[in-house]
Amino acid sequence: MQTPYYLIDKSRLLPNLEKIAHLRETSGAKALLALKCFATWSVFDMMSEYMDGTTSSSLFEVKLGREKFPGETHAYSVAWADHEIDEVLASSDKVIFNTAAQLTRFEEVSRGHTRGLRVNPGVSTSGFDLADPARPFSRLGEHDPKDIEPVLEQISGFMFHNNCENDDFERFDNMLGSIEQRFGHLIRQMKWISLGGGIHFTGEGYPLDRLAERLKRFAGENEVQVYLEPGEATITNSTTLEVTVLDTLFNGKNLAIVDSSIEAHMLDLLIYRESAKMNESGDQPWMICGKSCLAGDIFGEFNFPKALKAGDRLSIQDAAGYTMVKKNWFNGVQMPSIAIRELDGTERLVRDFTYDDFSAALS
Numbered sequence: 001m002q003t004p005y006y007l008i009d010k011s012r013l014l015p016n017l018e019k020i021a022h023l024r025e026t027s028g029a030k031a032l033l034a035l036k037c038f039a040t041w042s043v044f045d046m047m048s049e050y051m052d053g054t055t056s057s058s059l060f061e062v063k064l065g066r067e068k069f070p071g072e073t074h075a076y077s078v079a080w081a082d083h084e085i086d087e088v089l090a091s092s093d094k095v096i097f098n099t100a101a102q103l104t105r106f107e108e109v110s111r112g113h114t115r116g117l118r119v120n121p122g123v124s125t126s127g128f129d130l131a132d133p134a135r136p137f138s139r140l141g142e143h144d145p146k147d148i149e150p151v152l153e154q155i156s157g158f159m160f161h162n163n164c165e166n167d168d169f170e171r172f173d174n175m176l177g178s179i180e181q182r183f184g185h186l187i188r189q190m191k192w193i194s195l196g197g198g199i200h201f202t203g204e205g206y207p208l209d210r211l212a213e214r215l216k217r218f219a220g221e222n223e224v225q226v227y228l229e230p231g232e233a234t235i236t237n238s239t240t241l242e243v244t245v246l247d248t249l250f251n252g253k254n255l256a257i258v259d260s261s262i263e264a265h266m267l268d269l270l271i272y273r274e275s276a277k278m279n280e281s282g283d284q285p286w287m288i289c290g291k292s293c294l295a296g297d298i299f300g301e302f303n304f305p306k307a308l309k310a311g312d313r314l315s316i317q318d319a320a321g322y323t324m325v326k327k328n329w330f331n332g333v334q335m336p337s338i339a340i341r342e343l344d345g346t347e348r349l350v351r352d353f354t355y356d357d358f359s360a361a362l363s
């Protein structure tokens with residue numbers, strides 16, 4: 001297959017899905033895939049056997065969830081536009097408003113639909129200001145019980161999303177405790193509560209059964225159906241970005257230029273200033289660089305067993321979350337195709353991109 005391409009390996013996706021299924025069974029919580037993180041629908045048939053549906057951040061994600069992923073479709077957006085709301089309602093099972101003002105604005109048109117409100121608990125686990133829903137002056141949800149009380153009658157659920165790559169169960173437990181302390185009297189008047197995404201419960205060594213027990217207790221004590229919205233936890237470590245070395249040079253360090261671009265194909269790494277991951281080792285350090293014009297288009301520095309040369313194939317690990325949904329045509333760099341490795345080891349191409357797609361993205 002011609003590089004670059006994202007390779008979704010079902011045998012690496014499966015263990016995550018099995019953990020999700022275990023959590024659902026033992027806790028009673030429902031799990032919705034957060035499409036903002038991963039929306040490559042060619043594997044939705046498999047994922048939907050282990051999950052309850054999808055949640056969204058826009059009208060188009062709502063429509064994709066409804067069209068491609070069997071099960072429940074939750075519709076959330078930071079703000080719905082007047083011209084969107086009819087389609088949002090037609091394609092969703094629940095609509096979640098970000099503010100009481102949006103709920104009020106669309107109260108009449110959404111009457112009869114299952115409705116919820118995003119609540120911002122004011123605490124989060126994000127180490128990144130950029131991804132911290134509880135950052136100062138956050139626009140993400142209502143934070144004051146006084147502003148929520150007047151609209152309580154119109155809703156049956158809340159959505160909290162305040163975790164970010166949180167692999168620390170104690171921290172999750174404490175934060176849920178503080179949510180109960182501050183909003184418990186309101187939660188107990190609801191039928192369902194979504195606790196959002198950002199819990200790294202599919203990670204190695206995560207105490208899944210303690211999480212299940214905590215969620216079950218939360219659901220029981222508050223008499224609510226719990227939902228989780230895992231994005232990253234669902235697809236972590238399932239996918240690689242397959243690239244080829246196009247050129248090498250030396251400028252104080254060994255540099256290899258590959259047929260991909262961090263800015264175009266793994267943008268989150270650049271945004272959050274993180275290195276890509278590679279399963280390589282050896283005593284030869286190489287900097288792996290992208291082919292866009294951006295000086296800092298660098299995937300990271302890795303050790304290899306021998307010198308790299310043009311034509312070498314490399315696999316960049318953990319390339320599913322917030323990659324394919326954010327890929328772009330910067331510099332007109334060839335957009336990676338998407339391929340799937342089936343459970344029997346066979347690989348098939350499910351999407352490739354051509355000059356026509358590049359041209360059609362603009363006018």
Ligand SMILES: Cc1ncc(COP(=O)(O)O)c(C=O)c1O
Nearest residue numbers: 034037161197198229230231232
């Ligand atoms: C409301 C909501 N739910 C779920 C998620 C998914 O988070 P993660 O991919 O970290 O699990 C996000 C991330 O932005 C979110 O904002």
Ligand SMILES: NCCCCNCC[C@H](N)C(=O)O
Nearest residue numbers: 128131132164197198272274
């Ligand atoms: N790896 C660096 C942090 C990634 C942040 N995750 C994506 C966004 C997140 N779900 C959010 O709540 O904004």
